[in-house]
Amino acid sequence: QTCVVDNAIDQKISASVTRQVSTALAKAQLTCMNVKSRGRLATCPSGFKVTACSCGMACGSWDIRGEHVCHCQCAVMDWASARCCKMSI
Amino acid sequence: QTCVVDNAIDQKISASVTRQVSTALAKAQLTCMNVKSRGRLATCPSGFKVTACSCGMACGSWDIRGEHVCHCQCAVMDWASARCCKMSI
């Protein structure tokens, strides 16, 4: 049994999926922003994730608390900045 | 010949694909984690990419080796931490 109708439908589906997925994904991009705060903590808005932190006093030691908060570790600290990114479609 | 059946099926397919692509993409997000290690190297698990590195000793000089390894450059180093992200659908 050669399922001619089935195969024809499958081919239609495959072409449509390929076209629509690539169109949709072509619009998808990484959206990023910076959030700078006084002190040693900086928090990304909801929906964004921290990708990196920058700190005052030339300090390169930081950690990320939860998914959204940059924490600058050096003893004396004047500002903290979070680089926040998300996928937007 | 007007391909009435073809057109009907095409419409069904297009509607289904549009619905499923947007549902799937709506769930797509940036997934991130931290990997901290003693010494000057920290490695992201496979599937993740390094987006940033943090280092002990307040050191802000680092580089990324391959796609997965943070390398803290300062002379004396106690720990290294990698921020690792990937797209998850």
Add this chain to the structure above:
Amino acid sequence: QTCVVDNAIDQKISASVTRQVSTALAKAQLTCMNVKSRGRLATCPSGFKVTACSCGMACGSWDIRGEHVCHCQCAVMDWASARCCKMSI
């Protein structure tokens, strides 16, 4: 009227679309690269966003100008490096 043919076609479409959409989306991933320059600025190529910056002189204080430029802030600076990422299919 129970639209037996319609329902059969709908089921077929739905199953095939689900399979193909996840296959297509599974190929989408985060693509990253490093751009290192002398001085205090490093710039990501177009289409990429800065996720983090690394600086010479152990400097951990940096900021991101526009979406593409790392700026290392410490007084004396010999190199700057940008970690640049984008979504790719």
